[in-house]
Amino acid sequence: MHSDARRTARRHWAEILDCRPESIFGSTTTVAEWTRNGVEILCWEGGAVVGAPPALFEALRENVDRIPFDIGREGAQTLVEPVAAVDDVLGPQFVGYCDETAFDPVDREVQQIEPRRLDWLRDACPDGEWERSGLSVDADVPTFAVLRVDRPIAAVQYGVVDGVAKLAVASHPAHRGEGHAKATVSAATAHALDRGYLVEYRTVERWTGSVALAEGLGFERVARSLLVELK
Structure with a gap:
């Protein structure tokens, strides 16, 4: 980086x-x-x-x-x-970051869509998973999705804070392991890098597939974080 x-x-x-x-x-x-x-x-x-x-x-x-x-x-x-x-x-x-020197994109069709079209994907996610993803159907932010029969089966959004594009990711439970999440992360990363942002990818370490997705696109592990919630 x-x-x-x-x-x-x-x-x-x-x-x-x-x-x-x-x-x-x-x-x-x-x-x-x-x-x-x-x-x-x-x-x-x-x-x-x-x-x-x-x-x-x-x-x-x-x-x-x-x-x-x-x-x-x-x-x-x-x-x-x-x-x-x-x-x-x-x-x-x-906690990983990607800039233009490290980015290794994938070539797959991904579309930029209106956030409100994510309601079908939201309803398909297990309880609590949508909230943890950080995605929103109401957010006015760049939103990217792989569509099947005009429905999003994987999606990414990003918001920008301090020049950092922070990614939020979710995929349909029935379509995981097919590379769709990686494709949407790649598209969102390319979009953010083109606008001069540094791109951040954060995920729980025990989700090894999610970590591998990020590293496969060129995200460098820079740090790790923990939040201790207090009573």
Whole structure:
């Protein structure tokens, strides 16, 4: 990934975690104060940033030392439990980025459609899966789909924050493993790169097929993230 792309990713995460950009992808572990009700852990080889709500900031700053890159759910819970009651740990997530130097697109027919046409795909997704995907039938954002009989069987949207195009992906349960999700991600990535954006792909690491999809298109694993939800 080009150095300019890495700087864009650094600024983006600095805004999310309310810390100095120099803290992101550095060689130390930093605890930053943020306003959300949870503890966000972003880690990479050699360093990490922990976003902590104000009530926990001082306690975590005094107790957090080096966070290993392979920290998992249990490790994140162990980190936070001495200072707060933990409800759940989400992740770890693959955090990958793609710029024009790494992109390896696939050639398959994908159409840009109106978001409202995704209602059929939404209704076909299992309970909770649509919400986790991040897709919306009401969003005014670029939307791409593979269509079959004029119905979307895989779709991607992206919104832009701090120059980063953040992808949201879903596919029909009956049509998974056929390459449609990869095709729509490829189309959305190409569209975003053409407009000068860095493209972000985040997915739960245990969904190995989703991680392989991203890496097959040229997304570089830059970091991993976990969110510790508090009671």
